[in-house]
Amino acid sequence: MRLSDRLIHALAFAAATIDLRPRRSGEPRPARPELDPAARCLRAVPAALALDRREDGTGDLWTHREPVPSVGLLFGLSAEALLLQLLGDARAPAAGRDAGDLPTESSRGLLGPITLPGKGVEVAAGAALALRMRDEPRVVVHFDEVGGTSSGDWHEGLNFAAVSRAPLVLVVRNDVGDSARHTALRSLVRKGPAYGVPVTSVPGSDPAAILDAVAESVERARSRRGTQMVELAESDASPPLHDRLGVDEADFVEEVSRRTAEYRTLRDDLLADRRDDLDAVRGPIASGTPPSIPWYRTAELRPR
Amino acid sequence: MTEPNASIPEQVSRTRAGEPVTFLEAIAEALWEEMARDPDVFLLGEDIGVYGGAFKVTRGFLEHFGPQRVVDTPISEGGFTGAAAGAAHMGLRPVVEMQFMDFISPAYDVLTNYIATSEYRGAGPLPMVVRGPVGGGNRGGPFHSQNIEMAFFHTPGLKIVYPSTAYDAKGLLKAAIRDDAPVLFEEHKGLYRAPGLREVLPDEDYVVPLGSARTVREGDALSIVTYGAMVHRSVEAAERLAEEKIEVEIVDLRTLLPMDDEAIVETVRKTGKLLVVHEDTRTGGIAGEIAMRVSEQAFEWLDGPMLRVTAIDAPVPYSGALEDVFLPGVEDIVTAARYLAKY
Numbered sequence: 001m002r003l004s005d006r007l008i009h010a011l012a013f014a015a016a017t018i019d020l021r022p023r024r025s026g027e028p029r030p031a032r033p034e035l036d037p038a039a040r041c042l043r044a045v046p047a048a049l050a051l052d053r054r055e056d057g058t059g060d061l062w063t064h065r066e067p068v069p070s071v072g073l074l075f076g077l078s079a080e081a082l083l084l085q086l087l088g089d090a091r092a093p094a095a096g097r098d099a100g101d102l103p104t105e106s107s108r109g110l111l112g113p114i115t116l117p118g119k120g121v122e123v124a125a126g127a128a129l130a131l132r133m134r135d136e137p138r139v140v141v142h143f144d145e146v147g148g149t150s151s152g153d154w155h156e157g158l159n160f161a162a163v164s165r166a167p168l169v170l171v172v173r174n175d176v177g178d179s180a181r182h183t184a185l186r187s188l189v190r191k192g193p194a195y196g197v198p199v200t201s202v203p204g205s206d207p208a209a210i211l212d213a214v215a216e217s218v219e220r221a222r223s224r225r226g227t228q229m230v231e232l233a234e235s236d237a238s239p240p241l242h243d244r245l246g247v248d249e250a251d252f253v254e255e256v257s258r259r260t261a262e263y264r265t266l267r268d269d270l271l272a273d274r275r276d277d278l279d280a281v282r283g284p285i286a287s288g289t290p291p292s293i294p295w296y297r298t299a300e301l302r303p304r
Numbered sequence: 305m306t307e308p309n310a311s312i313p314e315q316v317s318r319t320r321a322g323e324p325v326t327f328l329e330a331i332a333e334a335l336w337e338e339m340a341r342d343p344d345v346f347l348l349g350e351d352i353g354v355y356g357g358a359f360k361v362t363r364g365f366l367e368h369f370g371p372q373r374v375v376d377t378p379i380s381e382g383g384f385t386g387a388a389a390g391a392a393h394m395g396l397r398p399v400v401e402m403q404f405m406d407f408i409s410p411a412y413d414v415l416t417n418y419i420a421t422s423e424y425r426g427a428g429p430l431p432m433v434v435r436g437p438v439g440g441g442n443r444g445g446p447f448h449s450q451n452i453e454m455a456f457f458h459t460p461g462l463k464i465v466y467p468s469t470a471y472d473a474k475g476l477l478k479a480a481i482r483d484d485a486p487v488l489f490e491e492h493k494g495l496y497r498a499p500g501l502r503e504v505l506p507d508e509d510y511v512v513p514l515g516s517a518r519t520v521r522e523g524d525a526l527s528i529v530t531y532g533a534m535v536h537r538s539v540e541a542a543e544r545l546a547e548e549k550i551e552v553e554i555v556d557l558r559t560l561l562p563m564d565d566e567a568i569v570e571t572v573r574k575t576g577k578l579l580v581v582h583e584d585t586r587t588g589g590i591a592g593e594i595a596m597r598v599s600e601q602a603f604e605w606l607d608g609p610m611l612r613v614t615a616i617d618a619p620v621p622y623s624g625a626l627e628d629v630f631l632p633g634v635e636d637i638v639t640a641a642r643y644l645a646k647y
Contacts, residue, residue, distance in 0.1 A: 278625065
């Protein structure tokens with residue numbers, strides 16, 4: 001499947017899921033570049049495409065901080081499974097316990113979303129170290145955005161990965177518009193080498209360039225050249241997406257709209273048949289130690 | 305420090321206009337008034353300036369007080385909490401906003417090892433407040449719904465405040481900012497814009513002293529000791545129990561550290577029965593500490609077992625249906641109170 005076709009599916013899925021969890025206040029979401037699901041999708045999907053994706057536990061591994069549910073489609077998850085996960089439905093992998101946009105399924109290469117800033121780098125570094133210790137020719141990619149770089153954990157995780165020569169590729173969105181708040185040194189091109197990590201910088205608005213840069217970094221990490229970083233930088237003069245992808249604009253837009261309608265239909269069908277599994281929360285009680293059982297919540301237990 | 309300009313945002317103008325305020329507006333008014341009163345008070349946190357805060361508590365503050373006193377920080381809770389301690393050493397009174405109190409964990413080290421021990425070590429008091437939204441019921445899932453009091457309750461040197469009304473929120477926050485000890489200030493996000501909590505506040509500079517509980521409702525059948533959002537669920541339960549001629553006394557702790565032992569002992573001596581209600585999870589919850597204090601100070605007055613209604617020992621679930629089971633509800637309180645009353 002061509003990159004443009006992958007992006008059509010990804011953008012359509014992002015559009016169909018953006019309002020799945022409406023804000024309680026009813027207010028529209030503020031326009032913040034880092035919260036734009038389409039922009040995030042256009043950067044994460046090409047990065048994920050660079051991995052050797054397999055469903056038998058032998059492929060590369062992916063983790064991310066900000067929600068990009070569309071990436072799940074690339075790892076063999078069905079749109080239905082992803083929607084159930086986002087809905088917190090009983091039939092989802094997390095059974096409603098968590099709202100993570102992707103389930104953790106290491107056999108598919110999904111380490112799951114790690115939303116705590118900086119923690120994802122640490123966890124990904126450890127996973128990559130495990131691959132190196134086992135001498136497995138696999139790589140971990142962590143997709144982050146520049147806000148995470150200001151946390152102490154980000155620095156500790158990256159330093160640990162570099163010292164360990166862990167096969168980790170850190171892809172950082174640095175085109176979210178407010179990076180000055182997070183880092184005085186605007187470009188990561190100079191920051192990475194301070195850790196001993198080479199950095200490739202490409203325009204965040206160019207999916208093809210992202211795919212190429214991440215693919216090259218993945219292969220370097222796979223060939224034991226240690227931790228790598230790819231910066232998705234701001235670009236002032238970016239041609240429109242369809243030009244970058246070499247497709248007709250009208251056809252591209254029409255296809256995204258058509259797919260979005262399909263995903264919306266599926267979403268609405270699932271919403272109409274939403275299910276809850278109360279055992280998902282009672283489970284920890286049932287399997288827990290007696291003091292954790294509130295007697296007034298159970299039919300079986302009564303005091304005295 | 306930047307001189308204030310004339311612009312005053314809507315959410316801090318209501319009391320002056322004689323209008324009722326929400327819980328959130330009461331907090332905003334407290335911050336505003338303390339910043340206006342004392343130039344050493346300043347704010348720092350994620351998105352509190354340009355964006356006005358995730359819940360808009362500080363909307364308009366940046367324009368009025370300027371960027372030196374409303375500091376937008378990177379995503380570095382450990383870093384900016386430590387920086388607040390440094391500013392406090394220099395005589396300022398920082399108020400740190402955690403975007404969600406769940407995010408306080410990176411600051412656990414500096415809060416417990418450095419800030420809480422400062423005065424005891426002879427390094428001087430560190431007058432600072434760390435405030436932010438806590439609590440469930442908003443479908444926030446495991447990372448945006450927690451109650452954090454018991455992670456810090458065991459740390460001598462800290463104070464912990466958890467108000468339940470707009471009046472208390474404003475008065476307690478002003479007291480916390482003026483206090484020389486580091487104070488953790490928990491704001492239940494379910495109360496922020498709750499219509500039932502709107503009230504007209506005194507148009508004067510008042511504080512609610514830290515460490516003082518409040519009797520919300522008098523009764524003789526049993527005592528409920530609670531705080532935060534659970535005060536309102538307990539009141540709802542008490543109203544239902546009153547229909548069964550079970551009159552419940554409710555004590556709102558308001559401050560968890562230092563705890564008002566006197567108020568707890570007094571109500572137990574009056575009713576002889578104690579039910580502790582808290583939204584935090586069960587094991588290691590504050591109910592255990594309260595029960596032990598009552599055992600030490602009022603055991604002879606007890607006419608029944610001390611019971612607790614709490615959240616279940618589990619992470620906060622995302623699914624609404626699961627979260628409703630997870631959180632303590634009115635029915636749970638009624639069931640436990642009815643049992644205790646008839647004991």
